[in-house]
Amino acid sequence: MNMFSEAAFKIFEESIEKYHILDDVYQPFENPYPSDSLNHLLYRKNWIDTVQWHYEDIIRDPQIDPVAALDLKRKIDASNQDRTDTVEYIDSYFLNKYESVEPKSSATINSESPAWAIDRLSILALKIYHMQEEVDREGASESHKAKCAEKLAVLLEQKKDLSSAIDTLLQDIENGEKYMKVYKQMKMYNDDELNPVLYQGKN
Structure with missing residues (x-):
């Protein structure tokens, strides 16, 4: 059976490969999937993660200009909200999708929603891609490659476990064994009514 996690991971890989053709955080974004589809959201989700991954690399440059670093920090904040x-x-x-499913009386809630588990799978796809790069990196020592290969094996095992957990969760929701209850993140630092640094500055 073609499981959801397998299809989602392929979309994440597609996004990552597309990004690395130019490997530029400022490149234009084009989503190949219809705007009303889940695949559109999955592709967009991973693209956000991929760009932010490289933002985080750039901002750790010890020689970065402070003005450029501040601008990049603002971009990271915006990216986090977009994510x-x-x-x-x-x-x-x-x-x-599951609004018509009647949960069983014994149904329980999961510790995280499907999308937040999918979020972790998207990040894991990036970890796997970049760890594979390190395993294959020309000029790296054999010791470095061996350590990275060990880490890659752990990441691949994690992918297997996380994928299974996501597929099981979705199946349980569909069967009424689990039910969804989503809490909005309500991030406070971006809100000028909730962040004291922002609302005190308005007075």
Whole structure:
């Protein structure tokens, strides 16, 4: 049976490969999937993660200009908000998909929603891609490659476990064994009514 996690991971890989053709955080973004589809959200989710992965690399440059670093920090903040919003859109998709399912009286809630588990799978796809790069990196020592190969094996095992957990969760929701209950993240630092640094500055 073609499981959801397998299809999602292929979309994440597609996004990562597309990004690395130019390997530029400022490149234009084009989503190949219809705007009303789940695949569109999955592709967008991973693209956000991929760009932010490279933002985080750039900002750790010890020689970075402080003005450029501040601008990049603002971009990372905006990316984090975009990531959260996209996760919530994905959860909305599943809420709509399973709205007609009547949970069993014994149904329980999961510790995280499907979309937040999918978020972890997207990040894991990036870890696997970049760890594979280190295993294959020309000029790296054999010791470095061996250590990275060990880490890659752990990441691949984690992928197997996380994928199984996601597929099981979705199946349980569909069968009424689990039920969804989504809490908005309510991030406070971006809100000028909740962040004291922002609202005190308005007075």
